[in-house]
Amino acid sequence: MNAIGENTAESIAEALALAVHEHRLAPGAKLSEDEVGEIFGVSRTVVRAALQRLAHDRLVELRRNRGAFVAQPTVKEAREVFEARALLEPRTARSAAERVTPADLERLHSHIAEEHAALRAGNAGRALYLSGLFHVEMARIADQATIEAFITQLVARSSLIIALYWQRRAALCESHAHHALLDAMARRDGARAEELMKSHLLDLLSSLDLRTVSSAPQSLREALRP
Incomplete structure (x- = not known):
């Protein structure tokens, strides 16, 4: 067993996906089959299966004769992703506010607390x-x-987009936005939750600079350190 987890294609795909979502692996980073295999102690066949799964989820691009790379969404795709979120999430927030249970609210409170802890630790x-x-x-x-x-x-694509195009830390969901949504849900105020989600997604989009691309390179081994 590897320190990072079970040596299976599924667990390796999950570890790589988490590194992407947490911005430890930057968009455009090369995922060498040999290096990934060495890090996890598995064969190239297992690594290839993991990369195929990530390619299916569009987190990884497989380029013929060049290998696997963390996906790099274009400016056009970035706009399309946030347009799609703006269509789906406000109405979903309304429905969530109308169906939320005390257990759901507690779970959301825990998410916000963990976000704050990560920010205090400097782990953006x-x-x-x-x-x-x-x-x-x-x-x-x-x-x-x-x-x-x-x-x-x-949301997974948004993580890549923010890694490429964010221009200020507000690209992180600001605490007041999630707190306001949570308050609306606690009151079962669907209309307010829908309105807040609309403005929240607009704030996220406005925090991106869709003219430039910047991503800090990091070694694969460092990015996958448990």
């Missing part, structure tokens, strides 16, 4: 990952499985 990537989970959790509460699947994919 971890905070961003947790912020995305907050949005996915709201879709789960809305009890709309198909839309939840779409939002999960869009």
Whole structure:
């Protein structure tokens, strides 16, 4: 067993995906099969299966005769992703507010607390990952499985987009935005939750500079350190 987890294609894909979502692996980073295999102590066949799974989820691009790379969304795709989120998430927030239970509210409180802890620790990537989970959790509460699947994919793409194009730390979901959404849900105020989600997504989009690309390189071994 490797220190990072079970030596299976599934667990390796999960470890690589988490490193992407937490911005430890930058968009455009090369994922060498040999190096990944050495880090996890597995064969290239297992690594290849993990990379195929990530390619299916559009977190990785497989380029013929060049290998695997963390995906790099274009400016056009960045705009499309946030347009799609703006169509789906406000109505989902309304539905979530109408269906939320005390247990759901407690879970969302825990997400916010973990976000704050990550920010205090200076771990912006971890905070961003947790912020995305907050949005996915709201879709789960809305009890709309198909839309939840779409939002999960869009949040994953958003993580890559923010890594490439953010121009200020507000690209992290600001604490007041999630707190306001939580308050609206606690009051079962669906209309307010919908309005807040609309403005929240606009704030996220405005925090991006869709003219430039900047991503800090990091070694694969360093990025996958447990």
